[in-house]
Amino acid sequence: MVKEPTVKINKICPTCFAETGYSIVLEENDRGILVCPKNPQHKFKPNKEGFLEKTEAW
Secondary structure, eight states: OOOOOOOOOOOBOHHHHHHHOOOOBOEEOTTSOEEOSSOTTOEEEEOTTSOEEEOOOO
């Protein structure tokens, strides 16, 4: 039995990527909201399908 390597896919800030082309990895805060470390106004939460939705909750 061969063990397959596990790869964690990082979620990147879609706003920063669209504006600059840089892939900034989002950080999860204690409330489960993903926040961009470069611009804390960029906040996201995964929806039921796994896509990131912009949120204003802090």
